[in-house]
Amino acid sequence: MLSHTLKYAYYPGCVAQGACRELHQSTVILSKALGIELIELKKAACCGSGTFKEDSQLLEDTVNARNISLAEELSLPLLTHCSTCQGVIGHVDEHLKECQKTNPTYVGQVNSLLQKEGCSPYRGSTEVKHLLYALAKDYGLEEIQKRVSRKLAGLKCAAFYGCYLLRAQKFMLYDDPFQPETMENLFRAVGATPIYYRGRTQCCGWPIASYATSESFKMAGKHIQEAIEAGADCMVTPCPLCHLNLDSRQPEVEKVIGRKLSLPVLHLPQLVALAIGISPKELGLERHIVSTRPVLEKLGL
The missing domain is CATH 3.40.50.11810 (Rossmann fold)
Structure with missing residues (x-):
């Protein structure tokens, strides 16, 4: 068995709590059965499914920087179970981490907007990971095989x-x-x-x-x-x-x-x-x- 408990800041997304409620249901049940602890980010917002940037890249980055900062407050990786959420939030995380090195003024702009809303700043201190890779890489295929x-x-x-x-x-x-x-x-x-x-x-x-x-x-x-x-x-x-x-x-x-x-x-x-x-x-x-x-x-x- 694993020598430590895996723990994630769980980002359920919109569709898994609406049209596909069985996804949220099965993610929670599976995680509990495997001994994986999920802390649901109840204050998280919709990632935008890639549509926010059609109006404003700053909007997409700020909304999802806030989502990431919620996980950073817990000092946990942000766990998704939606390819689209993973792609959007993961891309924003990569973009902002790159900007921390090449364009810190832009990250400051994002954090200024977050501050106005009373939100924690984006620090770039965690990672965004899909359930697939949490299971296969963090938990491990051999460990899953043992649980079958x-x-x-x-x-x-x-x-x-x-x-x-x-x-x-x-x-x-x-x-x-x-x-x-x-x-x-x-x-x-x-x-x-x-x-x-x-x-x-x-x-x-x-x-x-x-x-x-x-x-x-x-x-x-x-x-x-x-x-x-x-x-x-x-x-x-x-x-x-x-x-x-x-x-x-x-x-x-x-x-x-x-x-x-x-x-x-x-x-x-x-x-x-x-x-x-x-x-x-x-x-x-x-x-x-x-x-x-x-x-x-x-x-x-």
């Missing part, structure tokens, strides 16, 4: 990383941004079989869904079809926005592409939690639009 009580043998899982997780930050410390393996290695650790297909590192289409809906759904449909053709029993994603386009909107996607898909899409913590013996009901698997029953039947649940 329900081996997912025979379950073929297709990872869908989400583009923000892989390529929004300059310095990818944990994975190759074009040929990642962390999710696949995690699948192996819990006894599942990883499925490789072309779309696993591409965009799900969510960012254009509001103004190019048909194209967005075609993108999602293409990825789902590729995963099915590669033999996947399910998709697994570390991003609730990807989950919305791939699961919640899958019936609409089917209409646009003229093909039945019916591929279950799991949140990353749900898969790991299933492997360590947590019940499907506790993980909110009944909340999904595409039924997860085929996955559960394959696992004898």
Whole structure:
């Protein structure tokens, strides 16, 4: 077992507390079962999903500098479980750390705005880390493997990383941004079989869904079809926005592409939690639009 307790400042994000409540639910349950302590940042604001900078880079940096400073107040890493939140907040953190060296006046401007709102200044003293890497790198794949009580043998899982997780930050410390393996290695650790297909590192289409809906759904449909053709029993994603386009909107996607898909899409913590013996009901698997029953039947649940 781990020689110390892992502890994070938990940034749940908006979607995991709204449209994808099962993600928040499964993250909290999994963390508790593994002995990981989460301190929820209840005062945190929406990261903006990359839209704030369309109006003002200063706005995006200031809002997310505040989010980071909340974690810094606790002297803890900021933990995300959304590829988009990770990409946006992680990018801001990298940008401001770089500015501390090259443009300290800009960081001073950000901190001046924070001070006016009674917020702590951004210090650049912590890191922003996604749950995927907290599990694989901090907790460790070997330790997770030891906790498996329900081996997912025979379950073929297709990872869908989400583009923000892989390529929004300059310095990818944990994975190759074009040929990642962390999710696949995690699948192996819990006894599942990883499925490789072309779309696993591409965009799900969510960012254009509001103004190019048909194209967005075609993108999602293409990825789902590729995963099915590669033999996947399910998709697994570390991003609730990807989950919305791939699961919640899958019936609409089917209409646009003229093909039945019916591929279950799991949140990353749900898969790991299933492997360590947590019940499907506790993980909110009944909340999904595409039924997860085929996955559960394959696992004898």
